[in-house]
Amino acid sequence: MTKSKPLPSLIAVIDIGTHKTVGLVGQIIDGKARMLSFSERRTEGVVKGTVVDLEKLHNCVHEAVNDLERVAQRGIEEVYLTIAGPSVAGERVKGFVAVPAHDGKVTARDFNEAMLSAKRLEPPAGRATILYMRQPTMLDGKSVENPVGLQGKRLEVNFWRVTMEEGNVRFRVNMINAMSIHVRDFILASHAAACALISEAEKQGGVLVVDFGAGTTDWILYFKGHILCAGSIPVGGEHLTNDLSVALRISRDTAEDLKVRFGSALHRETDANQTIWKDGDKGVGDQQFNRGTITQVAALRFQETLEFVRKDVLHQLEQIFPGHAVKLDQNFLPSGAILTGGTANLADAAEASTNVLGLPTRVGIPQFEKEAYRKPEYAGVIGMMKAAIEDAPPPVRRPQGTLAWLKDMFRF
Amino acid sequence: MNLFTRLRQFFSPRRDAFMGPADREWRQLIPQDVRRMPGDELGRKRAARSRLPLVLAVIFFATLGGIVWVSIDDTTAVVAGNGALRYKTDGFYPVPDLQRLVGQGKDGAAKDVAAIKADLEMDTQIASADVRRRGDGSLEIILRERKAVAKIASLPGSGPMVVRLVSPEGVQFSGAGYPSEAIRNLPEIIDYRTSGSGDKATIEGIEVAGPFLLAAQSAYPNLYREWSALSLRDCFGAQEDSPGSNLRVAVRRASQPADRPVLTEIVFSTANWRNELAILSRLDLDGLLRRPGITAPAYVLKLSIQNRTSARPVPEPRLVPATTR
Structure with a gap:
């Protein structure tokens, strides 16, 4: 018998980064997304992942939405947003339950009780809970995928809880609502990037995904198929540009141009012998630089940022496994590390990352139907689309108006 | 957040007390207020653009419906063969008389609608006649007759x-x-x-x-x-x-x-x-x-x-x- 096709649904995702705002609208047919429109705008009003001018950001996001709707020829009603940066924090929450059944079998009710007890823990003051991500469930100290029906005495449910400053969530929601669009959910930026880059086998083995963006560097660590921890460093590719600008006494635009063209994540002795020209025509106004200086500055900052990531990962792991000397090596994470984000385009980025993190690293390039978007900087938005499909069911049209209000009012 | 939770919170001495996981969940904390019409100019243009297909569709289907309605209007009788004449009256004016008036002119050519209208209105039984040529070449005549008292x-x-x-x-x-x-x-x-x-x-x-x-x-x-x-x-x-x-x-x-x-x-x-x-x-x-x-x-x-x-x-x-x- 032929399985009936589900109704096509529209999923819109927007990744608001420090450097650029990227949006994607896809139509979901038979569980797969078909791209309808793609939009990319230079983000304004965000510095190092922190919003400093809401009006500029609003206009920028609104322009992106406008582009998406115009190309897709469909109105956007709901949108998924990414969250990243210093205002986002994560922590591990646990819930326990003693299995009360006389035969020691875990029931669905026990499982729900354990989950509720984990979620009952209050988040820090002034922060809103954004999402809970499943971590391994333990039954008598053993990791199980689904404990229902198994025998045991102590059931432990773990979540990685992502929280965000309440004001930060509020202005994001209000900004999107002001465009007549509903925020369907938030997705952790690093998790979104990971969705586009890693396979289930890599997740099972253990992998570290580092999203080296313009303003922040977000990382997420998967272990035994689940997220183990995540974090964010408020340093990104723009810091490299800034360092070059200061070191070479040039404008930021010129520094960005030189970084992209001649920058490298590794400094080699031979670079000092090379002289490069800003414009290349050697005419009036053209400037010459020593390539060694550029690679030295860029590599130092790049490696320093990854060093911050390494220390942050180890710090988190010490909290999760207290008393265990966890080392960040291939024994712990056989799948190594994946570097993505715009700064991952820097030459020798994978090699430098391998040296700093102590893990075999590759640059993650997302698989996508359009070749033009198969670049590390688009891993976030492409992964968001995958995460939106996997983590949440396709949007369902709900009853609106008085009936919905009445239902909501009397909901227990 | 349902009514009873809201009431409990309203009468609670301490609003800040953590009332369970849902209390700090962003959806409960920040109720979404989606504006039907965005406030800025770009938003208004977007809204107008998003409604344009609907408006065009309504106009299209209304026009289509009108054409169909006119086409299948059974109150208008088709009196001549192959649908060449459609006739409607509020009285009793006989079809043969009408056909005689609509017939060919002196030169054998088909009469124009003004001539037919004038001929019809010459008859004192007819108060007014609406004569028009339809797109398919057929003639449509609608008569308003005088009322006999x-x-x-x-x-x-x-x-x-x-x-x-x-x-x-x-x-x-x-x-x-x-x-x-x-x-x-x-x-x-x-x-x-x-x-x-x-x-x-x-x-x-x-x-x-x-x-x-x-x-x-x-x-x-x-x-x-x-x-x-x-x-x-x-x-x-x-x-x-x-x-x-x-x-x-x-x-x-x-x-x-x-x-x-x-x-x-x-x-x-x-x-x-x-x-x-x-x-x-x-x-x-x-x-x-x-x-x-x-x-x-x-x-x-x-x-x-x-x-x-x-x-x-x-x-x-x-x-x-x-x-x-």
Whole structure:
């Protein structure tokens, strides 16, 4: 018998980064997304992942939405947003339950009780809970995928809880609502990037995904198929540009141009012998630089940022496994590390990352139907689309108006 | 957050108390208020653009529906073969007469719509004609006919008696297509004087009699059906307030019971017939004609007699024994 096709649904995702705002609208047919429109705008009003001018950001996001709707020829009603940066924090929450059944079998009710007890823990003051991500469930100290029906005495449910400053969530929601669009959910930026880059086998083995963006560097660590921890460093590719600008006494635009063209994540002795020209025509106004200086500055900052990531990962792991000397090596994470984000385009980025993190690293390039978007900087938005499909069911049209209000009012 | 949770929070001494996982979940913490119309210009343009396909679709389907409705309008009869002529009337104008008028002109070519309209409106039975050529080349004719309220019979110098119908405006027409029963049931105008001849002949006093008959036909159809004739013998032109100016209506004898005296005539004044028609509709004529003291074989009901005992004259219907004219 032929399985009936589900109704096509529209999923819109927007990744608001420090450097650029990227949006994607896809139509979901038979569980797969078909791209309808793609939009990319230079983000304004965000510095190092922190919003400093809401009006500029609003206009920028609104322009992106406008582009998406115009190309897709469909109105956007709901949108998924990414969250990243210093205002986002994560922590591990646990819930326990003693299995009360006389035969020691875990029931669905026990499982729900354990989950509720984990979620009952209050988040820090002034922060809103954004999402809970499943971590391994333990039954008598053993990791199980689904404990229902198994025998045991102590059931432990773990979540990685992502929280965000309440004001930060509020202005994001209000900004999107002001465009007549509903925020369907938030997705952790690093998790979104990971969705586009890693396979289930890599997740099972253990992998570290580092999203080296313009303003922040977000990382997420998967272990035994689940997220183990995540974090964010408020340093990104723009810091490299800034360092070059200061070191070479040039404008930021010129520094960005030189970084992209001649920058490298590794400094080699031979670079000092090379002289490069800003414009290349050697005419009036053209400037010459020593390539060694550029690679030295860029590599130092790049490696320093990854060093911050390494220390942050180890710090988190010490909290999760207290008393265990966890080392960040291939024994712990056989799948190594994946570097993505715009700064991952820097030459020798994978090699430098391998040296700093102590893990075999590759640059993650997302698989996508359009070749033009198969670049590390688009891993976030492409992964968001995958995460939106996997983590949440396709949007369902709900009853609106008085009936919905009445239902909501009397909901227990 | 349901009503009971809200109430509990409202009466709670400490709002900040953590009330479970849902309390700090962003969806509960920040209720979404999606504006139907964005505030800024870009948003308004977006909203207008997103509604444009809907508006265009509505216009398209409304137009389509209109075309279909007009096409399948069954009130318009297709009278000519292969749908060349579509005809609709509010009266009885016969199709053969119409086809004769629509037929080819003197030079054998098809008439234009203005010529057909003029030809149709030449006939006094037709008040107005709407003639148009449709997209498929067929002709559509919609007629508005004059309403007949009475008939007149005249005897020309030679030939049989001619019965013509009269409209409330006093226009006489042949009544082509009218069923014979409908013509028979119309009251006949008698004792009239005319000026002019043929279709242009004018009945003196029809300015009063026409509206009177139309009012009776539309507002008091049961009374009107019993009338066999309207005599304009005492109707002095259009001078409604002339003393003694009357509209004399003859009542059908066959419609009256045989066990009581017959009402032969009802007399209305030309000045006050509207009130008198209202009074007549409320009168129990049968009861009046069966009262003790009603001894004559036939009576005339005079509605125009007015009681002058008070300062203001009051209409006082009175039954008067009929006399032979």
